[in-house]
Amino acid sequence: xxxxxxxxxxxxxxxxxxxxxxxxxxxxxxxxxxxxxxxxxxxxxxxxxxxxxxxxxxxxxxxxxxxxxxxxxxxxxxxxxxxxxxxxxxxxxxxxxxxxxxxxxxxxxxxxxxxxxxxxxxxxxxxxxxxxxxxxxxxxxxxxxxxxxxxxxxxxxxxxxxxxxxxxxxxxxxxxxxxxxxxxxxxxxxxxxxxxxxxxxxxxxxxxxxxxxxxxxxxxxxxxxxxxxxxxxxxxxxxxxxxxxxx
Amino acid sequence: xxxxxxxxxxxxxxxxxxxxxxxxxxxxxxxxxxxxxxxxxxxxxxxxxxxxxxxxxxxxxxxxxxxxxxxxxxxxxxxxxxxxxxxxxxxxxxxxxxxxxxxxxxxxxxxxxxxxxxxxxxxxxxxxxxxxxxxxxxxxxxxxxxxxxxxxxxxxxxxxxxxxxxxxxxxxxxxxxxxxxxxxxxxxxxxxxxxxxxxxxxxxxxxxxxxxxxxxxxxxxxxxxxxxxxxxxxxxxxxxxxxxxxxxxxxxxxxxxxxxxxxxxxxxxxxxxxxxxxxxxxxxxxxxxxxxxxxxxxxxxxxxxxxxxxxxxxxxxxxxxxxxxxxxxxxxxxxxxxxxxxxxxxxxxxxxxxxxxxxxxxxxxxxxxxxxxxxxxxxxxxxxxxxxxxxxxxxxxxxxxxxxxxxxxxxxxxxxxxxxxxxxxxxxxxxxxxxxxxxxxxxxxxxxxxxxxxxxxxxxxxxxxxxxxxxxxxxxxxxxxxxxxxxxxxxxxxxxxxxxxxxxxxxxxxxxxxxxxxxxxxxxxxxxxxxxxxxxxxxxxxxxxxxxxxxxxxx
Numbered sequence: 001x002x003x004x005x006x007x008x009x010x011x012x013x014x015x016x017x018x019x020x021x022x023x024x025x026x027x028x029x030x031x032x033x034x035x036x037x038x039x040x041x042x043x044x045x046x047x048x049x050x051x052x053x054x055x056x057x058x059x060x061x062x063x064x065x066x067x068x069x070x071x072x073x074x075x076x077x078x079x080x081x082x083x084x085x086x087x088x089x090x091x092x093x094x095x096x097x098x099x100x101x102x103x104x105x106x107x108x109x110x111x112x113x114x115x116x117x118x119x120x121x122x123x124x125x126x127x128x129x130x131x132x133x134x135x136x137x138x139x140x141x142x143x144x145x146x147x148x149x150x151x152x153x154x155x156x157x158x159x160x161x162x163x164x165x166x167x168x169x170x171x172x173x174x175x176x177x178x179x180x181x182x183x184x185x186x187x188x189x190x191x192x193x194x195x196x197x198x199x200x201x202x203x204x205x206x207x208x209x210x211x212x213x214x215x216x217x218x219x220x221x222x223x224x225x226x227x228x229x230x231x232x233x234x235x236x237x238x239x240x241x242x243x244x245x246x247x
Numbered sequence: 248x249x250x251x252x253x254x255x256x257x258x259x260x261x262x263x264x265x266x267x268x269x270x271x272x273x274x275x276x277x278x279x280x281x282x283x284x285x286x287x288x289x290x291x292x293x294x295x296x297x298x299x300x301x302x303x304x305x306x307x308x309x310x311x312x313x314x315x316x317x318x319x320x321x322x323x324x325x326x327x328x329x330x331x332x333x334x335x336x337x338x339x340x341x342x343x344x345x346x347x348x349x350x351x352x353x354x355x356x357x358x359x360x361x362x363x364x365x366x367x368x369x370x371x372x373x374x375x376x377x378x379x380x381x382x383x384x385x386x387x388x389x390x391x392x393x394x395x396x397x398x399x400x401x402x403x404x405x406x407x408x409x410x411x412x413x414x415x416x417x418x419x420x421x422x423x424x425x426x427x428x429x430x431x432x433x434x435x436x437x438x439x440x441x442x443x444x445x446x447x448x449x450x451x452x453x454x455x456x457x458x459x460x461x462x463x464x465x466x467x468x469x470x471x472x473x474x475x476x477x478x479x480x481x482x483x484x485x486x487x488x489x490x491x492x493x494x495x496x497x498x499x500x501x502x503x504x505x506x507x508x509x510x511x512x513x514x515x516x517x518x519x520x521x522x523x524x525x526x527x528x529x530x531x532x533x534x535x536x537x538x539x540x541x542x543x544x545x546x547x548x549x550x551x552x553x554x555x556x557x558x559x560x561x562x563x564x565x566x567x568x569x570x571x572x573x574x575x576x577x578x579x580x581x582x583x584x585x586x587x588x589x590x591x592x593x594x595x596x597x598x599x600x601x602x603x604x605x606x607x608x609x610x611x612x613x614x615x616x617x618x619x620x621x622x623x624x625x626x627x628x629x630x631x632x633x634x635x636x637x638x639x640x641x642x643x644x645x646x647x648x649x650x651x652x653x654x655x656x657x658x659x660x661x662x663x664x665x666x667x668x669x670x671x672x673x674x675x676x677x678x679x680x681x682x683x684x685x686x687x688x689x690x691x692x693x694x695x696x697x698x699x700x701x702x703x704x705x706x707x708x709x710x711x712x713x714x715x716x717x718x719x720x721x722x723x724x725x726x727x728x729x730x731x732x733x734x735x736x737x738x739x740x741x742x743x744x745x746x747x748x749x750x751x752x753x754x755x756x757x758x759x760x761x762x763x764x765x766x767x768x769x770x771x772x773x774x775x776x777x778x779x780x781x782x783x784x785x786x787x788x789x790x791x792x793x794x795x796x797x798x799x800x801x802x
Contacts, residue, residue, distance in 0.1 A: 045582050054788040056780065058491065058513050062378040063546040065586045066667065067469050070378060070547075090670060092582065111481050114436055146666065166438060171466055171662050174473065193473055197436025200474075204438060205445030213392050213426045222423065225399035229406075230415045241407035242283055246276075247395060247457045 029095040046073050046088035046099060059103035066090045069175030072145075075099035085143045085177040105176030107187040112194075119202035121160030128191050131157050133184040140178035140188050146171050150178045150188050157191055162203060165195035248672035249579070249681075256632055259604030260642055260679055267606060268650045271596055280609040286616050293619040293626070295539045295572060295684075302568050306768040307761070308558050309702075315567045318536045322551060323558050324765065325774035328495050329509055329518065331755035336498065339507065339522035339753075343369045343487070345741055346507050346523035348494040348553060351379025352468075352727070353710030354529035355475035356734030357741070362485040364742035369521055370479070370486060371510050373493035373548045373779060377476045380531050380546055380711065381730055384468030385663060386591030387460035388731075389724035390425030392447055396457035398422045405725060408454040408613040409690075409718020412566065416697050417716045421725065424732040429461060432731065437474050438463055440660075450594040452723035453574075454613035460724050465589050465663045468727060492519070493552060495777055496758060497526060497560050497706070501751040505560065505705035509755075513779070522753065524745040525705045527737045528553040529730075532689035532711040535781040538570050541686040542585025552777035553712040557693045559761045562701045565714030566691030571721055574599070574617040576685020578640035580671045585685045588664060590614075590723040592643060592680075595660065596651040600642040600679070601630035607641075615720040618684035625683070632681060642679040649676050688726065690719055699737040705748070707741050709733035 027042040031049050038053040047061060062070030071088035078096035088101060110127045117123050124131050131154060140150035149168055156164035169192030178188040216222070229237065249257060271277050281289070291297050302314040307324060315323070345361055347354045350372030358368045370376065391401040401422040406413050429447070433439060440448040440462050449458040463470035479486050494508035498520065507523040530553030534545025543549070558564065575588040593599070593610045599617075601607050601624050608620035621641055625631030631639035645664075649656055657665055657676045668675050692714035699707040710730040717725060765772075784792070 043580075043582065048582065051783040052785055054784055054792070056782065056784065057547075058780070059374075061547045062374060063383045065383060065544070065583075066663065067383045067466070068375075068378055068546070070375060090583075090667075092670075109480065111483065113481060114478075170438070170464060170470075171666075173469070193477055196438050196470070197474060197477060200433055200436040200438040204433065204441060205443075207392070207441070207445050207447050209394060209446055210392050210426055210429060214430060217398065217423055217426060222398050225397065226402065226419050226423070229399060229402060230419070234411050237403075237406065237411060238283060241403055244400075244403060244407075244456050246280075247451070 029093060031093050032098040034100050035098070040093065042095070044093050046075075046086065046091050046093055047071060049093045050088065050101070060088065060101040064089045067173060069173035072102045072105065072175040072177055073099055074102065085145060085181070087145045087173075087175060091145070102176070102180065105180055107176060107179055107190060109187065109190050114197055114201060117198065119162055119198040121158070123194070123198065124157050124160070124191065127194065128187070130184060130186050131191055134158065134186060135184050137183060139181045139183065143177040143181040145175060145177060146173060148172060153192060154186060154188055157195060162195050162199050165192060166199040169195065249678070250635055253632060256602045256604070257678065259602070260600055260644060263600070263604040264644065264647060264650070267598060268647060271647070271651055276609070277598065278606050278609040281612060281616060286612075289619040289623060290615060293622040294615055295541070296568070296570055298539075301539060306770060307764045309561050309563045310567065315564070316538060316570055318538045319533070319551065319554065319567055321774060322536065322555060322776050322778065324770050325772060325776040326762065326765070327559070327758050328511065328775055328777070329758065331758045334509065334518070334520060334755060336520060336753035336755065340519040341369055341521040343367050343521065343523050344525070344745055346371065346494070346521050346526045347529060348508060348526065349379070349529035349531060349712070350376040350488060350490070351529060351531050351710065352381030352472055352475060352730035353734035353737070354527070355479050356731055357527050357529060357709055357738035358486045359475065359478050360735045360738030361742040362482055364739055366742035366745060367485050368487070369523070370488045371492050371494045371508065371521065372488065372490055373513070373552070375490050376479065376488045377472050378546060378548060379472065380534070380549060381727070382468050382472040383544070383546060383587065384727050385465040385587060385589035386452065386594065387450070387462035387467050387724045388429070388727035389452065389455065389459050389722070390429045390461055390728060391422065391457070391459050392426050392429065393449060393457065393459065396459050398425065400457055401425065401459060404455050405722055406718070408722040409720050412718035414715035420697055420736070421716055421729060421732050425728055428728060428731045428735070431735070432471060432474065435474050435478055437471055440464065450591060451611055452590055452594050453611045453617055454722045455611070460591065460594055462591060464659070465591060465661045471727065493777065493779055494556060496755065497556050498522070498753050498755060499560060499757055500753055503704065504750065505703055506750045506753055508556070522750070524748040524750065525707060525741045527699070527741055528557055528693065528706070528708045528712050529710050529734065530712050534686050536778070537781070538686055541572065541684070542576060543686040544573055544576060544585060544587035545686070548780065550778040550781060551689065552779065553708070554693065555776040557701065557706065557708070560703050560706065560757050562703050562706060563694045564691060565694040566719055567714065569690040569719040570686065571614055571688035571690050572618040572684035573687035574614055574621055574684055575643055575682040577667070577680065578638050578683040579634045579681040581634070581636050582671070583667060584638065586667065587685065587687070588643060588680055588682055589661070592645060592648065592661065592664065595648045595656070597648050598644045599682070600644055601628070602632045603630065613720055613722060614687075621682070621684055634681065638683065640681040640683040643682045644679045645675040646677055646679065688721055690714070690717055690721055698740040699733055700740070707737050709737040
């Protein structure tokens, strides 16, 4: 399984939800959205803060729960030289945060036919030769809002270890933060996606049960059972349903 | 991190855990499942749909006189965004075989299969390709693959879960195509959770009699959706994706056949016409209408646009009075209120508990029953846990999963859930989650037959936008299956059906007719639909936005 990093890049602020009382008074904070100051609730997410300030988001919001990667955001904090990356939907604001959303990430992506590819390192050499320019600087890993070991899976791709790329990149959201920070101009998330597809199609062990069941269905094995169920009166069907045994 | 006042209740959860673990491990039922009568009672008294104000009569259109979900009736009784007379339909901006409206799972599956059957398509999508509820499903997809299971058992589970209202033939197709879909997706490169010998890992879901939930950790939808998108993107010559360009009206030809749509570019505010031999609506659901004021698990664009445009051309809706609330929406911390907590948690042995640390319902009832039981526990029995912002919830005991399945199971199988909560200092391997029902799924929709056909020639629908497959309540894992099964079928049948199609002159007369019908029914409203995007602008800001020209209304 994917290695979990022991510590977050940025310590979780314990004060955020540690209210001891019910219905505490709302505290406010100042954030700079694309440079402009706004007063927003101190416990807001970045997305909440943007909407609270009156913006109607068109680009920069998707699933709003940390699955789609539409809301990549870069920010800086007061008295801190570092540039931070996060998803607007799951990152909490901090007082003095200066933030900007990235509406889309430019990324190269070759057109390919998965049926004509082979699950080996040559495929990466052909489709994503820039992968081999990796400097092992770890900037991609630091940029990942999912805390994935991005550099490790790029290194695995260089070695042709497709299973490892699949495993480490599994939770990737394609937000593009790694690609935008990479000094070697690699598009990590597309490499991960290709590796996962290669693994699923060529390397995952086949399920015999599945093959057998598909064959049975094609041979109309269940037609009779379906016909019986479909021709039953609702009352009888109900009885059968409530009496069915559970695994 | 939970506030201190919850400690007493959390302690009770810990205290009762060992006993619950012993019972669960013994294989005996951890709580008696409800009988038919008990289900009816709890639904009638506590399900949000059963409140008198939850439904109202609609006064126009093909379902005129029927009672629909109030927010849906409001949305359907509204004006078009366009003035038909401003469009020159003689010269279409785009011409293609099939217009697919919606770039989620059903839309991409339809485009792929249509392409394999020789048809080109345009996908019109409101946000980015793949921005959809399909992307967000966590727990899995049902398919009867194991030897102790059968597609017919799956059929009975789905029909019983849907309160016997499902259209039988649609359920047969759904369940019988299941195993084939598992294979199809794997051949495209989906990485299913498997055992060492290659057999598929399966778990229970609410209302399943056999373990048949197939998953990709708890990123099932994300893995499937990104795979389908990748296939679409590998065929730019056959499939054109138009992003941030939702379809806001359908176009008919002079014989009443659906012949494409009017697209609206959200960014440049231009309108475009697409002429197509057939149209497939795959717009998904309506969670962002926040029915009955509920939080939702749905993505940003889930505003039921397909229902509106289909209804205006006369397509019939089915079971548009039934809303699904997912039992386990997050309710604390406030920042993630409404977020989905996958049913796979209960499939793996997680249990819902009241403030006394007691199990009060069988953990895997069908969703509507389970949700109603949660609401009853909180509102009637007063056994819920109050959050700092005044919401109520019940515990969802996840640490029990580690005891049942072994240490490390949560990190390996629920990385998304673990991540969601650790951000707020809650470690779900050691502490339970606090949950309450959240608006999740549109049970009803546009009525279709086995070939995804509506009552309007040339108009097809697949996925959550349809009605009939799930009756009045969908089981977990059947929507991922639904959008694959019916997305594929739509692609196949539409590609076959258009070979002989010759369109007549195009018209938008149905828009004017609908307007006249609104007038005759004496409906006075400034509502405009499709809604396109929800607004989360605070009231004090709205008051200053004096042009009243938000995205999502007229400009």
